[in-house]
Amino acid sequence: MNPSRDNILDRVRAALRTKAHRPQAPTNAPIFPPIANPEARFREEFTALKGEVIENAEKLSEFLRGFAKIATDESELVSKAVGETNASVSECELGVTACDCLVARTGSIIVSTLSAGGRALSVLPPAHLVVARHEQVVPDLVAAMALLRKRYDRHWPSALSVITGPSRTADIEKILVMGAHGPKRLALYFAE
Amino acid sequence: MTTASEQFLRDAATKTADLRHRGVIQKNIASYDAAVTRGKARYADWQNARSQAAAIKWETVNHLDRYLEQFEQNVLENGGHVFWAETAADAREHVLQLARRHGVQKVVKSKSMTTEEIHLNEALEMAGIHAVETDLGEYICQIRGEPPYHIVTPVMHLTKADIAQTFQEKLGTPPTDSAEELAMIARAKLRREFMTADMGITGANFAVADTGMIAITENEGNARLSFSLPRVHIAIVGIEKLVPHFEDLALFWPLLSTSGTGQAITAYSSLISGPRQAREIDGPQEFHVILLDNGRTRLLADAEQRDALHCIRCGACLNVCPIYKNIGGHAYGTTYQGPIGSVITPHLRDEREWSHLPYASSLCGACTDVCPVRIDLHHHLLHNRRNAIQHKFDNPIQRLLFATWLWTMQSSLRYTIVAKLGNLTLRLGFAQSLLKPWIAKRDFPTPPKESFGKWWKKVERASRPFTPSKQTVETPVLHDL
Numbered sequence: 042m043n044p045s046r047d048n049i050l051d052r053v054r055a056a057l058r059t060k061a062h063r064p065q066a067p068t069n070a071p072i073f074p075p076i077a078n079p080e081a082r083f084r085e086e087f088t089a090l091k092g093e094v095i096e097n098a099e100k101l102s103e104f105l106r107g108f109a110k111i112a113t114d115e116s117e118l119v120s121k122a123v124g125e126t127n128a129s130v131s132e133c134e135l136g137v138t139a140c141d142c143l144v145a146r147t148g149s150i151i152v153s154t155l156s157a158g159g160r161a162l163s164v165l166p167p168a169h170l171v172v173a174r175h176e177q178v179v180p181d182l183v184a185a186m187a188l189l190r191k192r193y194d195r196h197w198p199s200a201l202s203v204i205t206g207p208s209r210t211a212d213i214e215k216i217l218v219m220g221a222h223g224p225k226r227l228a229l230y231f232a233e
Numbered sequence: 234m235t236t237a238s239e240q241f242l243r244d245a246a247t248k249t250a251d252l253r254h255r256g257v258i259q260k261n262i263a264s265y266d267a268a269v270t271r272g273k274a275r276y277a278d279w280q281n282a283r284s285q286a287a288a289i290k291w292e293t294v295n296h297l298d299r300y301l302e303q304f305e306q307n308v309l310e311n312g313g314h315v316f317w318a319e320t321a322a323d324a325r326e327h328v329l330q331l332a333r334r335h336g337v338q339k340v341v342k343s344k345s346m347t348t349e350e351i352h353l354n355e356a357l358e359m360a361g362i363h364a365v366e367t368d369l370g371e372y373i374c375q376i377r378g379e380p381p382y383h384i385v386t387p388v389m390h391l392t393k394a395d396i397a398q399t400f401q402e403k404l405g406t407p408p409t410d411s412a413e414e415l416a417m418i419a420r421a422k423l424r425r426e427f428m429t430a431d432m433g434i435t436g437a438n439f440a441v442a443d444t445g446m447i448a449i450t451e452n453e454g455n456a457r458l459s460f461s462l463p464r465v466h467i468a469i470v471g472i473e474k475l476v477p478h479f480e481d482l483a484l485f486w487p488l489l490s491t492s493g494t495g496q497a498i499t500a501y502s503s504l505i506s507g508p509r510q511a512r513e514i515d516g517p518q519e520f521h522v523i524l525l526d527n528g529r530t531r532l533l534a535d536a537e538q539r540d541a542l543h544c545i546r547c548g549a550c551l552n553v554c555p556i557y558k559n560i561g562g563h564a565y566g567t568t569y570q571g572p573i574g575s576v577i578t579p580h581l582r583d584e585r586e587w588s589h590l591p592y593a594s595s596l597c598g599a600c601t602d603v604c605p606v607r608i609d610l611h612h613h614l615l616h617n618r619r620n621a622i623q624h625k626f627d628n629p630i631q632r633l634l635f636a637t638w639l640w641t642m643q644s645s646l647r648y649t650i651v652a653k654l655g656n657l658t659l660r661l662g663f664a665q666s667l668l669k670p671w672i673a674k675r676d677f678p679t680p681p682k683e684s685f686g687k688w689w690k691k692v693e694r695a696s697r698p699f700t701p702s703k704q705t706v707e708t709p710v711l712h713d714l
Binding site: 043045046048049050052053054055056057059060061062063064065066067068070071072073074086130131146147148149154155158159160161164165181182183185186187189190197198199200201202203204205206207208209210211212213214215216218220221222223224 | 260261264265275276277278281282284285287288291294295296297298301302311316317318319323367368369370373386387388391392393396412413415416417419420423424427428444446452453454455457458460461462472479480482483484486487494496497498499500501502503504505506507508509510512513514515516520524526530533534536537539540607
C-alpha cells in the first residue's frame with residue numbers, strides 16, 4: 042500500500058488543528074430572481090445561445106432531410122419522433138438523443154450516459170438534436186440537481202453533462218466561434 | 234545563474250514598455266469586463282452568492298480530511314481508482330506507470346492547470362508518449378512551445394494574425410485572417426488525435442465528496458471527447474478541489490462561469506463518476522483519480538491564509554489586476570499568475586525563491602473585491618511580504634532603506650531636513666542621473682520650490698479665522714511622486 046495516502050491525511054489533520062477564522066455567514070436571500078414561465082424562459086435562453094427550436098413535425102422532417110447519416114440513442118421517445126436510422130456514432134452527421142431535463146434559467150439540456158445513448162453520441166457528431174417533452178423543463182439548476190439526485194442516487198450514470206448551446210470557443214481574441222470540438226449545431230424538438 | 238526574481242524584473246520591465254502587448258491585453262480584458270457586467274446582471278444577489286460559496290469552501294477546506302476520505306470511498310464504490318500523490322514527481326510517475334501498463338502511445342489532454350503545475354507533458358514526451366493539448370488555446374501554446382499566459386485564457390496575448398502565422402509555420406496551413414478558419418483547422422487536426430488516442434487526461438474544476446464525482450467546466454467539447462473516447466481516463470485533481478455535495482454545483486457552476494468569462498454557465502459542465510458500466514454502451518474501461526498535494530498541505534497549515542485554498546481558478550483576479558495588465562502573464566514565471574499566483578506560489582514552491590511576487594501588487598484590493606469565493610487576496614499579499622521579511626528573505630539594501638525611512642519619519646526635524654535636501658537634489662538635477670532606470674520610461678517632474686509643509690502653514694495662517702474671500706495664497710501644483 043502506498044504510504045502517501047496516510048502521509049497526506051496526517052498532514053491535513055495536523056494542519057487543521059490550528060483553527061482558521063470563519064467568514065461571515067451568508068443570508069438566505071435568493072441568489073437569482075424568480076422565473077415566471079419556465080418554458081418561455083428556456084426558449085429565450087436557448088435561442089440566444091444559438092440553439093434551434095424545431096416547432097412542429099413538419100419542420101422536424103425538413104430538418105432531418107438535411108442530414109444523410111443519422112444515429113440515435115434508440116429510445117422510445119426518439120424513435121417515435123425520427124423513425125428508423127442506421128448510421129454509427131462515428132460516421133453520422135447528426136446524433137439524436139433524449140435527455141434528463143431542460144433548465145430554463147440557463148437554457149441548458151442535461152444528458153447522461155443513461156438518458157442520451159452513452160457518452161459519444163451527444164458530443165462527437167457535428168450536429169446534435171434533442172427530443173424532449175414539455176414537462177421536462179425545470180426552472181433552474183437547483184431543481185435540476187434535485188431531480189437528478191432523486192432519479193439516480195446511489196446508481197449514478199458514469200457521466201452527466203449540462204449542455205448549454207452548441208460547442209464554442211473564444212480563445213482567439215475573444216471572437217466567438219461555434220463548433221470548436223463538439224457539435225456546431227444544437228437543436229431541440231418538443232415531442233407532443 | 235539568473236534568479237527567479239531577476240528574471241521577473243527583467244521580463245516585467247520589457248513587457249511594461251511593450252505598447253503592442255498592452256493594446257492586445259486591454260482589448261481582450263475590455264471584452265471580458267463587458268461580458269462579466271452582463272453576467273452579474275443575471276443575479277439577484279451576487280454578493281450573497283459569493284458569501285454562500287465562501288461558506289461552502291470554508292466548511293470543506295476546514296474539514297478536508299473528512300471530505301477527502303468520503304470522496305475516495307465513493308470513487309472506489311463507483312468502480313474508479315484513487316492514487317494519492319504527495320509531490321509532482323509522484324503524480325507524473327503514476328501517470329507513466331498507468332500509460333505503460335495500458336500500452337499507451339498517444340494521450341489527449343484537456344485544459345488543466347494542475348497538469349501544467351506538475352509538468353506532465355514534458356514527462357510524457359520523455360517517455361516517448363505523444364501528448365496532445367486539445368483545448369484550442371492550449372493547443373496553440375503547445376505548438377508555439379510557450380506556457381499558458383493566463384489560467385483561463387491561455388493565448389490572451391496573441392492576435393489572430395499571430396496565431397495564423399504560428400499555424401502557417403508549424404502546421405503549414407494557408408494564411409487567414411478569420412478566427413473561425415483557425416478554429417476549424419485545429420478542429421480537423423485534433424479530431425484525428427481524439428479518434429486514435431489511448432488515454433485521456435483531464436483536470437477537475439470540482440470534486441464532489443458525497444457522490445465521488447469530478448466536475449469539468451469547458452466550452453469546446455474537448456474535455457468531453459477526452460473522457461469519452463479513449464480506453465483510459467485519468468483526472469489529476471488538487472486536494473482542495475472538493476465540495477461536499479452534488480447540489481453545491483448549482484451555485485459553483487454559474488459562479489465560476491460568470492467570473493471566468495461572464496457566461497451564465499459554460500457550454501459543457503460535466504460530471505464523471507467512474508468508468509463505463511455494464512449497462513452503458515461506451516466510455517473508458519478505467520477511471521483513475523490522482524489526488525495531488527504538492528505543497529497544498531503547507532498552505533493549509535497556515536491558518537491565516539488557508540482561504541487561498543478556496544480558489545476555483547476563475548482568473549477574475551488576474552483580469553482586474555493593474556500589475557497583470559501591464560506585465561502580462563508570462564513575466565510571473567509561475568503556473569498560476571496574477572494575485573492568486575503571488576499568494577500561493579511562495580507556499581506551493583520555494584518561499585525564498587518566490588518572495589518577490591507579493592510585491593507585484595499595488596495593494597489596491599481590486600482582486601479581493603472580485604473574488605467569487607471571497608479570498609482576502611490583497612491582505613495575503615501583505616502577509617507574504619511580512620513572512621518573507623520575518624524569514625529574512627528580503628534584500629538587505631531594501632532593509633537598510635526602510636530602516637532609514639522609519640528613522641527619518643519618526644522625527645519632524647529629521648523629516649524636514651531630509652525633505653529639504655531631497656527637494657534641492659531633485660531640482661539641481663543630480664538625482665536624475667541616480668534615478669535613471671526609474672525615469673527612463675516615466676515622466677519625472679521637477680518638484681516645486683515651496684514644500685507642502687510650508688504651503689500648509691501659510692494656508693492655515695491665512696484662514697484663521699476662516700474667511701474664504703481672504704484666501705489669496707496660490708496653490709502649488711502637487712506632483713504625485
